Amino acid sequence: MEYFLELFFGGLTRGSIYALIALGYTMVYGIIQLINFAHGEIYMIGAFVALIVAGVCTIYGLSGVSILILAGVIAVIYACAYGYTLEKVAYRPLRGAPRLSPLISAIGMSIFLQNYVLLAQTSDFLPFPRLIPDFAFMEPVAHIIGSPELVILITTVITMILLTLLIKKTKVGKAMRATQQDMNMARLVGVNVDRIISLTFIIGSALAAIGGVLVASYIGQVNFYIGFLAGVKAFTAAVLGGIGSIPGAVFGGLVLGWAESFAAGYISSDYEDVFTFGLLVIILILRPAGILGKVRKQKV
């Protein structure tokens, strides 16, 4: 039972990170039907910025949690700037172009950003400081769920609650939903659609950066290539849950996290990816639009 719980919480932690990144994919897709393949790179850049900030802070003698918060905030700001610029230079000029063009542009930006970090930093794995301390009160349950997992879970839950409030309750959220449902009509009721699209990229990037910082300090190393794998997994989560659907992204992320965790724990960690992607295939055969996805009728 304890082993089961350990796997359960491990899966939950992984899954919530996937969900954070998947939200960025799904929100952008919901609004402009673009798979933003460079999204994983924003996650990676977030982790790198945090690493640099952490390095500087350590020189000035700051301690664990304060570094984590500071690094997180700066990483989020940086990632937002990258996300905004990405949309502006790579996708906005292609608005109205056939759907494949921005997709290629996205792949191009992904490769560009990877290589940019490769050149600016290094191809080696860099050690990332363990910023999340072990809390004493977690001691009795530490073999089931450790302090880093707890911090990751709490952070993602808070982030998701804030995101939900933003989308459900604010004027901006309303404009985002309207843009998603009918972009041209949103324009006609006075919504500045370009600004809403920029904002969607900014929010998605912020979520990815939060994910990047959490994962890097949990796993303890970063490299220019981590964005690719995380991106693919999160994209899988978004598709699994039904791309375009926000609860779907969260749900898909959790399903993916658990599938990996249980497959690794009960069968073999060599096969965890086989099981996750096998699961993806099965779910897509049974529900082509994803678990919570809606079949969109194409207007003819």
Next chain:
Amino acid sequence: MADNKHKLLEVKGLTMDFGGLRAVDSVTLEVHEGDIAALIGPNGAGKTTFFNCITGIYNPTKGDVLLHPKGQKTRRLNGLKPNKVTEMGLARTFQNIRLFPDMTVLENVMIGRHCRTNSGIFRAIIKGKGVQEEERQIVESSYQLLEKVGLADFANEFSKNLPYGAQRRLEIARAMATDPFLLLLDEPAAGMNPQETADLEQLICKISDEEEMAILLIEHDMKLVMNISDPIYVMEYGKKIAEGSPQEIKDNPKVIEAYLGEETDA
């Protein structure tokens, strides 16, 4: 048409080409304060294209779209983005219903009101005191609008669950929410049963009486058009072929020909 009425919308020689096809051919049209003007014509005459040119969906090939808001300087609308046109004070509805289906009735109206508020993105997220007050006012005025069109009881329903006639009325309410001084209605009575059409007629008259909004509508229901609108403009094959009062239009041989075909001595 009385000359002392303030001219709100002035369209001069509007032309729209799609490749070799001239969908709208130098159409000139005016809407005055307090008017319920109508644009009629057979299917494919270019009426909706004309609307699309005015509201910024298309950028017209030639011609001018001028807006003369009362007490403000004249604005040229050509080439503006739709959200800018809406800000200038033009609002429209569509032939086919284009509500936001997964939003509530109230939200559909509120989103129209937002373009009249000043608070930017960050203030909206932080939700300061001023923003909350503004939000409260928006909710209140949105409710008033819903009452006006008779939908207040449905405020928290998803708009996709409303009956057809109610969805049409909601579209009008949403357009009105942007606080326009000219309301463009594209076939508001399309697909309505006689009772719903009669309700709509009342609603349009009520809007015209109570709000400071002129109305320009495209409509195929001749009974409705003849009952409420003056002046009437008639289009065929992209050209304006007639304009005048309902009686003048009824008696105009060109209009009869466009609708019924040429008379033959048989």
